[in-house]
Amino acid sequence: MIVDRQGRRFRNLRVSLTAACNYACTYCVPNGKRLVAAQDELPAEALARGVAYLVEAAGIDQLRITGGEPLISPRLEAFLAAVATLGLKDTSLTTNGQLLARKLPLLQAAGIRRLNVSLDTLDPNAFRRIARGGDLACVLEGMAQASAAGMRIKVNMVPMRGQNFDQVLPLLDYCLERGYELRFIELMRMGHLARDANAFRQQFVGLEQLLTRIGLAHGYVQAAAPQDATALRYHIPGKGYFGVIANESVPFCRTCSRLRLSSTGWLHGCLSSSNRHYIGELLDKPRHQALPALQRLLVKALADKQEQAFAGDVMVMKVIGG
Template structure:
């Protein structure tokens, strides 16, 4: 097991199946152009082998499948079938929900029981303005169908001044009524927002402002969350829960257990670091050759983590998964 001086280790792996996305969200890409798949994206069996090697080399326990948008990847079905056979405590998937209805049979067959759906507004016009693609009604229908199959759903919202701050309470009420858990994610200084400080500051909504807004309509209380959780968790008595991923206001770097594997075979130990470590060549090697080399790279990836707080990074989030 690889552990740093703060006692951190990698427990959670996020695998990006593809950099491609059928949205072009304003906080992710600045020019409205949808990201496309990289030419050198690894085959599904190679990515799945990477997960298997990382379980053994790093002690990975939980897997989240991300993108881009994983549901548009031609690798999805084969990857799901492969990782379903691995010794993982939990497999979840993050999606924008646009293709959820179509892909639910495959997800259910692979044993996926928990989903994270990115949704920033219940206003159809604002939805099109922020996502720059897709259809709100299709997403909501997919979520309802997933819930009917017994899947647990968390909804991820990025509140932004001038774009969707008026949707905080409507979306929270909707999620409480539907039995979904809403998680507010503070805007991150990633990609173009890491370079454009003014744009970031103008749109950023911090934890205190968010809780003040929620407190105008709901009484809430903070409840316990796992030590390495990214979200602060709150309960609205008799209604349900919501969370806030306050990466700027209340950094969680000291307890971060996340590792990311890109669709092109790069390991990212920290979103705030520009360092990355190529493992694509190792994944073609037999286990006895790959594991020692992989462990050496994992030591470097763990050292990339910030000591105290998230400081931003120029990498586009969609390339390496949320």
């Protein structure tokens, strides 16, 4: 097991199946152009082999499949089949939900039981303005079908001043009524927002402001969460739970257990670091040769983590798996 001086280790792996996305959300890309697949994205079998090696080399026991948008990837079915054999404690998937109804049978057959759905508003006009793609009704229908099929759903919302802050309470009530757990994610200084401090400040909504708005309609108490959780979790008695990923207001770097693997074979130990470590060339090597080299890269990736707080980076979030 690889552990740093703060006692952190990698337990959670997020694999970006593709950099391509059928949305062009304002907080992700500045120019409205949809992200496309990289020319050198690895085959599903190679990515799955990377996961298997990381399970053994780092002790990974939780996997989240991300993008871009994973449901548009032609690698999805083969990757799901391969990682289903690894005996992971938990495998989940993050999606914008646009193709969720269509892909639901595949996800069920692969044993996916948890979904994170990115949804920033219930207002169709605001949805089109923020996502710059997709159809809100399709997303809501996909979530309803997944819930009816027994999947646990968390909804990810990025509240932003001037764009969707008025949707905080409507979306929270919508989720509470349906048994979804809403996670508010503070705007992150990633990509173009790392370069434009003024745009970031104008849109940023912090934990205190968010809880004040929620407190106008609901009483809540803070709930317990795992030691390495990224979200502060709150309980509204008799109604349900919500969470806040307060990366700016209450940094969680000291307990972070996340590792990211891009679709092109690069390991990222920290979102605040431009450092990356290529494992693609190891995936064709036999296990006894690959694992020692991989462990050396993991030591470097763990050293990339911030000691105190998130600092931001110019990388585009969706390229490395959210």
